[in-house]
Amino acid sequence: MGKKSDAYEAELERLQILLVETQAWTIDEGKKTLIVFEGRDSAGKDGAIKRITEFASPRQTRVVALPKPTEREASQWYFQRYVPHLPSGGETVIFNRSWYNRGGVEPVMGFCTAEQHEQFLRDAPRFEQLLAGGGVTIIKLWLDISKKEQAKRLEERVEDPLKRFKVSSLDAEAQTRWDAYTAARDEMLAETDHKAAPWTVVATDDKKTARLNIIRHILRTIGGPGGRADRPDAEVVFGAAKSRERLFR
Amino acid sequence: MGKKSDAYEAELERLQILLVETQAWTIDEGKKTLIVFEGRDSAGKDGAIKRITEFASPRQTRVVALPKPTEREASQWYFQRYVPHLPSGGETVIFNRSWYNRGGVEPVMGFCTAEQHEQFLRDAPRFEQLLAGGGVTIIKLWLDISKKEQAKRLEERVEDPLKRFKVSSLDAEAQTRWDAYTAARDEMLAETDHKAAPWTVVATDDKKTARLNIIRHILRTIGGPGGRADRPDAEVVFGAAKSRERLFR
Amino acid sequence: MGKKSDAYEAELERLQILLVETQAWTIDEGKKTLIVFEGRDSAGKDGAIKRITEFASPRQTRVVALPKPTEREASQWYFQRYVPHLPSGGETVIFNRSWYNRGGVEPVMGFCTAEQHEQFLRDAPRFEQLLAGGGVTIIKLWLDISKKEQAKRLEERVEDPLKRFKVSSLDAEAQTRWDAYTAARDEMLAETDHKAAPWTVVATDDKKTARLNIIRHILRTIGGPGGRADRPDAEVVFGAAKSRERLFR
Amino acid sequence: MGKKSDAYEAELERLQILLVETQAWTIDEGKKTLIVFEGRDSAGKDGAIKRITEFASPRQTRVVALPKPTEREASQWYFQRYVPHLPSGGETVIFNRSWYNRGGVEPVMGFCTAEQHEQFLRDAPRFEQLLAGGGVTIIKLWLDISKKEQAKRLEERVEDPLKRFKVSSLDAEAQTRWDAYTAARDEMLAETDHKAAPWTVVATDDKKTARLNIIRHILRTIGGPGGRADRPDAEVVFGAAKSRERLFR
DSSP, X not given: OOHHHHHHHHHXXXXXXXXXXXXXXXXXXXXXXXXXXXXXXXXXXXHHHHHHHTTSOTTTEEEEOOOSOOHHHHTSOTTTTTGGGSOOTTOEEEEESOGGGGGTHHHHHTSSOHHHHHHHHHHHHHHHHHHHHTTEEEEEEEEEOOHXXXXXXXXXXXXXXXXXXGXXXXXXXXXXXXXXXXXXXXXXXXXXXXXXXXXXXXXXXXXXXXXXXXXXXXXXXXXXXXXXXXXXOTTTXXXXXXXXXXXXX | OOHHHHHHHHHHHHHHHHHHHHHXXXXXXXXXXXXXXXXXXXXXXXXXXXXXXXXXXXXXXXXEOOOSOOHXXXXXXXXXXXXXXXXXXXXXXXXXXXXXXXXXXXXXXXXXXXXXXXXHHHHHHHHHHXXXXXXXXXXXXXXXXXXXXXXXXXXXXXXXXXXXXXXXXXXXXXXXXXXXXXXXXXXXXXXXXXXXXOEEEEEOSSHHHHHHHHHHHHHHHHOSGGGGSOOOOTTTEEEHHHHHXXXXX | OOHHHHHHHHHHHHHHHHHHHHHHHHHHHTOEEEEEXXXXXXXXXXXXXXXXXXXXXXXXXXXXXXXXXXXXXXXXXXXXXXXXXXXXXXXXXXXXXXXXXXXXHHHHHTSSOHHHHHHHHHHHHHHHHHHHHTTEEEEEEXXXXXXXXHHHHHHHHHHOGGGGGGOOTTHHHHHHTHHHHHHHHHHHHHHHOBTTBOEEEEEOSSHHHHHHHHHXXXXXXXXXXXGXXXXXXXXXXXXXXXXXXXXXX | OOHHHHHHHHHHHHHHHHHHHHHHHHHHHTOEEEEEEEESTTSSHHHHHHHHHTTSOTTTEEEEOOOXXXXXXXXXXXXXXXXXXXXXXXXXXXXXXXXGGXXXXXXXXXSSOHHHHHHHHHHHHHHHHHHHHTTEEEEEEEEEOOHHXXXXXXXXXXXXXXXXXXXXXXXXXXXXXXXXXXXXXXXXXHHHOBTTBOEEEEEOSSHHHHXXXXXXXXXXXXXXXGGGSOOOOTXXXXXXXXXXXXXXX
């Protein structure tokens, strides 16, 4: 391992220790934490979640990645199938993709109507406001990858026998419909960024830096003992609503 | 059986047939129906629900009467434990008491804080608007009994060996705290009556008339083939927000 | 109402009071009770269950009528989908049809293979022995109707607008495949009658007598205060394994 | 990293690729796989599970580590709370501790009666035979650590801030009651080893060798494309029933 990698490992460990301290505190205080990971395919969601949960309390931590809705679920109130997974007191729940499917893959791939898409963009903040009012800390992360880096990662995946279960039939569309995904993302970030549950955009072409930034942002947002960690690098992490234009040029 | 009773049985059967027709239609159309029964102890909720569900489709009908929350549930977002029971497409769900516990028994008996009560009154309409926007028809019924009639029914219960499981340790409070319950009800009806899910108040001192009025109101609200039923008696059923003062003198 | 009917109503009420006493006792003692209702279409299962549950404790009583298995459930261990519904301490659970679908409608209609049928007949008693060893009182009732009476009831159903949701596309098969159902029933009763969970066969052409006999049998089997009820009529209720030949001539 | 470590990494990757191939096959074939991890505290269960699931299909893999039973669950049939987690077709479920709690920690710590313990030892094989008959491949692994190595690991844990959530109030008892745990283990392995679900004992003082042996054993037992992997080292992995005496000297 090179020097840069050693520095990453050391910093990651330091932050993971802070995560452990922070979670011990959220458990004691009975705080409810919800972390939503969104972003294009191969943007680094799984890898970041793995580092966050590596030393987390198994009892009080859940990673939720729902399969596509059954016919019955598709007939229900849109948010219904997500609600049973929300955190109870003391729990940290990480959504690996979430209700924001309806802000991205669904409209882009034609899995929902334009009307459902619009309604979702109106309802999501209202739904989240209710949760926040009920004491849920909501951290919404958009992991942002460049078109070139995504192309590289998707290609590598196909060739790696260990990544067989990461390869999806939708992968090809990620590049083909790049611009449609960009437009959907921009609209989603603009429409669903609100005070009770703001978006934070993280550039992830450099995976390691991204992971460190994500953990720092989580520590800072939850507060508590881990909040004494370094502030995230202002050049890398942006509040979505305010400075999207700077990141997405 | 006397003449009056015969007329009731005949009308009940007529309305139950309309309910069957209506439900066949809501199943075909994939409509979601949520009926919320609220009211003081012994106001006639169980009896009315029994008549409504007597010939309903067992597959597409559910009566939900949740026990008091576990410690874990009590730590969650207030509406969370109700959400899994909401209707899927084609289903009719009847809540025998509901989230409105926090608008009545909880504040009156001191099971929630004043702040939680206030927040509930603010949040309930917002929550219901989301459901309504998701295609759920919400029918909220307040079954209204007089103090004297309640006293009589609670007394009869105690003496009837078949009603053993209806008797509750809270029954005594229903009369003792009558005025506190009245105040809570008035505030609740005023604060949570809204276009997407209005309250309907039904006088239930006369059980049979009440049942017929309730079914008529349900048929009319759902619409469909059963909507061709007679209009409910305007002297007995009121829209809560508009004419509460007339009923509750 | 005639004299005979009055006598039925009086006896039913007496037995229902005993059911209430018995359930209060099973709740206090934390006993787990499982009642399985099986029998051909229109044999009277719903009507009997209705009388048993009419005054039962809503909190501690559940009637379970599972829809046909989803594809996922069909891929699981056969008994898996039934297990979450088994009674906890103090609960009475009534299965309106049960795992015995695989002893009747499934082999007759070709919904399972001959091998699955055989395996089921071997496994059911073993599964039930485990439950019984875990403290579950299992009462298995076969409601027995004659071919002629079934024909009459199925016909009446079709004409009654209140029974619309009782009519099933399989109804026609009940008469057409009468003998296949008889053979399946005989094999099932012979193979799955065992000490820990014996079958009891009840003749149901006379609905009222059947209901009274069923309740008496339940009271007697559970024991407790309700067990002081009259013994069931030995001419009507039989232990399946011992005297099937007498009933099914 | 040293030479030995490099060899481990290389072999681990080779086996993980075989696991991926094997799972792709079990998914295609709709096979149900249940892997039960048992063993004393710090025997290496979590670490082994982590390597097995690292590249597994998230959709078809579940790791189940149930919290201690609620009061309601404790009143149920003992196996009831485990059943909903059993694998559906194509799924691999890993139990990190299981119903075998009642063969170890419960009798040793006095959390169950002697009678419940005995009944469990009788019932577990019967229950597993039913599952196996229902097409579930059951792999039961006992991870075997020495008293000295356990002492070392438990001590290290306490000092490592990243292992805070691994430290349990029962840890101290693991050493104090070492012999009682040994006796319980020996009885459990003897009584619950049977053809449909045999035990395999793995020595885990050397973590890396243990992980490789465990994966090899899983590949071999499931069969399919991964079954072409090297046979496990006969000096390290034993069939419990036959050669327990050799390992546990």
